[in-house]
Every structure is written in C-alpha cells, then in structure tokens.
Amino acid sequence: MAQHYFDSAPDAASRPSTADLVLPDLHLRLHTDRGVFSPDKVDLGTRVLLESVPEPPRDGRLLDLGCGYGPIALTMAHRAPGARVLGVDVNARAVGLARRNAEEHGFGNAGFALVTAEGEPAHEPGGPVQGAPTAQDLSGPFDAVWSNPPIRVGKGVLHTMLRTWLGRLTPEGTAHLVVQKHLGADSLHRWLDAQGLPAERVASRAGFRVLAVRRAPEG
Known part of the structure; x- marks a missing residue:
C-alpha cells in the first residue's frame, strides 16, 4: 500500500512530474513527485485559498503550514517580497521539492523546514x-499563516498541529485555513472557537x- 503524503519518508517510488500554479498575479511551473500531496495538479482548495486571501503583510514573518512542494509559500513570497516566508512540512520529499522550486524561481525570501508533527525540527x-x-x-x-491543512491525518494530530502553530501567531496576526465542507470545515470552525482561536468564515x-x-x- 502506498504511504500517505503526510508520512515523513514516503516509500512510493519517485516519479518526477510538474504542476502549474496559475493565478491572476502569478504563473509557476513547479516540480512535484509521487508521495507528496496533490502531485498531478495544484489542489483546488489551495487555489481557492490563494484566490480568496487578502494581501499578506508586506514585511514580517509569514508561515505556510503543511507546505507540500511550495505553491502557497511561493505565492506569499511573490506577494510580499519584503517578508520572510517559512514553509514547514513533515514530508521530506515535499520539503526538498519546495526548496528546489524556490531556488529555480528565484524566491530567496522563502525557506523550508522539515518538522515533526509536534512542530519541532526533524x-x-x-x-x-x-x-x-x-x-x-x-x-x-x-504575522500571518496560510494553510491547506492535512485534514485526513485525523483529529488528534490535526488539533495538535493547529494548537502548536496557531499559538505562534503574533497578537495581531491572522491565519487563513482552507477546508473542504464535507471533511469537517464547520466542526473545525467550532473547535477553533472553543480553543480560544476565534474563527470567521471569509469565503x-x-x-x-x-x-x-x-x-x-x-x-
């Protein structure tokens, strides 16, 4: 059975490919591979997020939580060239791809880190x-977090991840999360409110x- 994209070292045989990120303000061809999230095309949820969020802070520190091969982080880096963008993921193959994509497209303000599910360096x-x-x-x-979080990891892992990283927001910072309705967007909304993380549906x-x-x- 193929491992899931949230495994730290997927054993799916490598099959390099590319996916196009097409937005009104940005068009990138990104390197992808098997064993990472949505390797054949940029996920629809990611595109909904990137077409809905307000402009990120022009400087400061920005986070892409669960970066995969980098479409969200690189969009942040493009829209806020004066900011420092960090992408994090538990999947080593994805982080390697994100670093390659940032380098090839000249996004020197974006860095990527391999982390544990608890938010520590891996x-x-x-x-x-x-x-x-x-x-x-x-x-x-x-100052801002953008994320297409891995809902399918299960509530325990997901809740730990969100408590950890959303707790690292500045007092004035905002996180934007995209979640499929049928995968529990509304129940996650209620859980966030109960955790002292007030949430608002904006799109x-x-x-x-x-x-x-x-x-x-x-x-």
Whole structure:
C-alpha cells in the first residue's frame, strides 16, 4: 500500500512530474513527485485559498503550514517580497521539492523546514541542510499563516498541529485555513472557537470554506 503524503519518508517510488500554479498575479511551473500531496495538479482548495486571501503583510514573518512542494509559500513570497516566508512540512520529499522550486524561481525570501508533527525540527534524511531554517525560526512569532491543512491525518494530530502553530501567531496576526465542507470545515470552525482561536468564515467556494483565525485577546 502506498504511504500517505503526510508520512515523513514516503516509500512510493519517485516519479518526477510538474504542476502549474496559475493565478491572476502569478504563473509557476513547479516540480512535484509521487508521495507528496496533490502531485498531478495544484489542489483546488489551495487555489481557492490563494484566490480568496487578502494581501499578506508586506514585511514580517509569514508561515505556510503543511507546505507540500511550495505553491502557497511561493505565492506569499511573490506577494510580499519584503517578508520572510517559512514553509514547514513533515514530508521530506515535499520539503526538498519546495526548496528546489524556490531556488529555480528565484524566491530567496522563502525557506523550508522539515518538522515533526509536534512542530519541532526533524532530522533531515541527508544530514543538515545549509541555510535551512533553525529551531529559532520555527518558534515564530508569525504575522500571518496560510494553510491547506492535512485534514485526513485525523483529529488528534490535526488539533495538535493547529494548537502548536496557531499559538505562534503574533497578537495581531491572522491565519487563513482552507477546508473542504464535507471533511469537517464547520466542526473545525467550532473547535477553533472553543480553543480560544476565534474563527470567521471569509469565503466559501467549490465546496471549500476559508476560515480566518486569530488569537483571542489576553486578559
């Protein structure tokens, strides 16, 4: 049985391919491979997110949570060239592809890190990568988070991941998450509210919800 895209080291045989990211402001051809999320084309949810979100902060620190081969992070890097963009994923093959895509398209403001499900730095299969984001980089805080989160990992893993990374938002920061309605977008909305992470539906299209999430004010 083929491993899922959220495995740290997918054993699916490599079959390199490409996928086109086509947006009103950006057109990229991205390297993909088997064993990563949506290798044949940029996922519809990702496109709904990127066509719905407001402009990211022009500078500061931006996060793509579950970056895959990089379409969200590279869009952030394009739209906010003065910002520092970090993409994180548990899948080593995906992170390697994202780094290659950033380098080939000249996005020097985007870096990618292999992480554990708990949001800590993970061991790189080939050893340390020169210039890779550090544990300090992972700690945030982040001025914006964009994510097409891996809903199919199950609620336990998903909730741990979201609590960890959304807790690294700045007090003024906003996360935008895209979730399919039939995969539990509305129940996730309620869970976020209950966690002190107030959520608002800001877009609904093609069976997807885009949620804007903030940290509740302290005190």
